[in-house]
Amino acid sequence: MDALFSNMSPVVQALIATGFSWFMTAVGSAFVFFFKTINKKVLDTMLGFAAGVMIAASFWSLLAPSIEMSEELGMPIWLPPVVGFLAGGLFLKLADSFIPHLHIGSPCEKAEGIKCGWKRVVLLVTAITLHNIPEGLAVGVAIGAATNNMGSATIASALILTLGMGLQNLPEGAAVSIPLRREGVSRLKSFWYGQISGLVEPIAGVIGVIAVMAIKPILPYALSFAAGAMIYVVIEELLPEAQSSENSDYSTIGSILGFALMMVLDIVLG
Numbered sequence: 001m002d003a004l005f006s007n008m009s010p011v012v013q014a015l016i017a018t019g020f021s022w023f024m025t026a027v028g029s030a031f032v033f034f035f036k037t038i039n040k041k042v043l044d045t046m047l048g049f050a051a052g053v054m055i056a057a058s059f060w061s062l063l064a065p066s067i068e069m070s071e072e073l074g075m076p077i078w079l080p081p082v083v084g085f086l087a088g089g090l091f092l093k094l095a096d097s098f099i100p101h102l103h104i105g106s107p108c109e110k111a112e113g114i115k116c117g118w119k120r121v122v123l124l125v126t127a128i129t130l131h132n133i134p135e136g137l138a139v140g141v142a143i144g145a146a147t148n149n150m151g152s153a154t155i156a157s158a159l160i161l162t163l164g165m166g167l168q169n170l171p172e173g174a175a176v177s178i179p180l181r182r183e184g185v186s187r188l189k190s191f192w193y194g195q196i197s198g199l200v201e202p203i204a205g206v207i208g209v210i211a212v213m214a215i216k217p218i219l220p221y222a223l224s225f226a227a228g229a230m231i232y233v234v235i236e237e238l239l240p241e242a243q244s245s246e247n248s249d250y251s252t253i254g255s256i257l258g259f260a261l262m263m264v265l266d267i268v269l270g
Helices: 002-006 010-033 040-072 079-098 120-147 155-182 187-196 200-214 216-242 248-269
Strands: none
Touching: 010 120, 010 155, 010 187, 010 200, 040 079, 040 120, 040 155, 040 216, 040 248, 079 120, 079 216, 120 155, 120 187, 120 200, 120 216, 155 187, 155 248, 200 216, 216 248
């Protein structure tokens, strides 16, 4: 698998990898064909798990390689990771502030971003779509880093990151489609809206891989940028949502398990 993947062009690699992440979003969205509701404890555990995976991936798959690459390129080893990380968080903050979206479970009057007349369904899908931008970007940048043989970046580590992003997309897909079904949207439309939120990942992945291949010195910045954006999503969206009920212990355990799994995958297989 590793050898076969390595023989493909980086753009094709990014499309396949982020296509897998989108597929996992679609699988999670397909839960709506079997369930009209989902136990809140289960959902909170799944969202916590997704948060743990993203936190671990941000360090092991993105920030650590960024630090190594900074040293290889003769830069201050702290500068690109810090600058990129802060820029990634700022980018998501600006997107949050301007793009209309609505968090799951919130009433329409609490929609964030520029006020508009978008329907509730569109606002919900937009919120998850914003989450998926840094995930697709992270995979694309990781593949670009592996192509340039920078630091500890390898195709294997990029595939592990892809697997982690796919695993955490399962609950995100379900977290969109099932609440929509509960609000009276048909199963097919709920599935459609859930899976479509993941289509931004291949776009972000291709942009990421092309950018870092064209301008090699931005690699450490790009990796830490993706990490900062993902940590913003975790702190701003996933954890507050997972801890919004009385099931905080379940989401906490899910976060620890998600972090541990991603850490093991990165250390053992990367």
